Amino acid sequence: MIPNTFSLAFEALDDELKGPAEMVFSESDEDRLVAVVSLQHLCDEDSVPFLIHALSDTSDDVVFTAVTSLWEIASQEAVIPLIDCLRDSKAERIRQEALNALKELVNQDHLMKLLDYLDESDIKLQASILVLLRKIHDVQALPSVAIFLESDHEVLRKESVMTLRYLNQLTHFPPALKLASDSSVNVRKETMLTLAHLDQPDVIDILESSLLNDDSWEVRRNAAQALERKSNPSTSTSLAVAIQDKHWQVRKFALRALQPHVLDEFSPTIISLLCDEYSDVRKEAALALGGIDSEQAKAALSQSLNDTDIEVRIASEKSLARLQA
Structure with a gap:
């Protein structure tokens, strides 16, 4: 019926x-x-x-x-x-x-309605709305999103700090910085990637501190990824320390961030990483040595042409060609 x-x-x-x-x-x-x-x-x-x-x-x-x-x-x-x-x-x-x-x-026409839903007390609904706001990118959502940076609920802090990096034209937002020391690893992880999109002066210092001191390798890895995006020469000393991190993913991404700003003094540490247990690290080390014009670097790269991993061999060939050009 x-x-x-x-x-x-x-x-x-x-x-x-x-x-x-x-x-x-x-x-x-x-x-x-x-x-x-x-x-x-x-x-x-x-x-x-x-x-x-x-x-x-x-x-x-x-x-x-x-x-x-x-x-x-x-x-x-x-x-x-x-x-x-x-x-x-x-x-x-x-x-x-x-x-x-x-x-x-969802599209721009739904923005105000989505913001209305954020006023409800349903945590799962609020978290999903914060996700949907990333599709719209409108910085008008900032005041509504910012409230959740101080939420008692980890998921809402995480989703809100993630959403910040999707808002158009947002380059400075101090309230986001304190989440770099949040009690939740998941929140800190996302904060690192969000800070990569912010241009305020304190960001580089926070990223370097997290890279070197955070207890979570995932946070340290994301900090390295953020520093790669920043590509600031002043971070090279911190990155040179981080390429010796105990976790291979941190070593890998720190090497990638270091490549544009590699210095001759880092050569011994980078050369040692050509023998790293993980081929991803060896590959990035080979690429980094392409920025060091020294006989030691060339000799190390020549040896890594025999690496068991083809990508490491290709990276070594590329760096040698760069140095011999």
């Missing part, structure tokens, strides 16, 4: 859509699931009102399939109903599917 509120939309349907559309209102969970699966296969925009209705179904399978169907149809009518699927009351798989759909569907 079709509810009166859907009668006009139902009458406008093609005959092949009417059967599954009517089944959306069945009392049987199985029938409703068959209905939304059928509508998914037909992928017709006229079925959108019925799929939106299915988002409030009591069956998670029905809701999940309805979300997927609306994603495939890509109707703007579905944006607000899909946002309601991001709430904590929904199953995790439904929230994730809805978030993935909304990443493709």
Whole structure:
């Protein structure tokens, strides 16, 4: 039985859509699931009102399939109903599917509505809205996003500091700096990458300190990646220390950041890394030596032409060619 509120939309349907559309209102969970699966296969925009209705179904399978169907149809009518699927009351798989759909569907026109949702007290909803704001890039969202930098909830601090680096024209924002010493590793990791997009003077010092002192190798690695983006010659001394880090990924990315600013005095340490256990580190060391015009560097690179890893051999050839040019 079709509810009166859907009668006009139902009458406008093609005959092949009417059967599954009517089944959306069945009392049987199985029938409703068959209905939304059928509508998914037909992928017709006229079925959108019925799929939106299915988002409030009591069956998670029905809701999940309805979300997927609306994603495939890509109707703007579905944006607000899909946002309601991001709430904590929904199953995790439904929230994730809805978030993935909304990443493709939201646009600038939805900015103010998204900001309204941030006022609600649903943590999972707020976290997802912060993710969606990255799609829009509008710096108008900054005041609403900034509030969450001081949240008691780790996930909200993490998502908000991530969102900052997606906002257009944001180059200075002091409140973000203190998250470099946040109690959460995950927050500090994302803060490193966000600081790479900020131009204020304290950023370089903070990144260097995190690179050398943070307890988490992931934070140290991200700090090295941020310093590579910054490409500031003043960081070379810190990077030269970090290429000796106990974790190979830190050594790798510190070497990459150091390459444009490598100095002759770093040669012994870099040469030693041609024997590193990890081929990624050996490759970056070989590339870094391409900036040191010395007989020791050339000799070390000549030896690494016999490395067991082809990428290390290619990097060594490239650096030797650079030095002999």
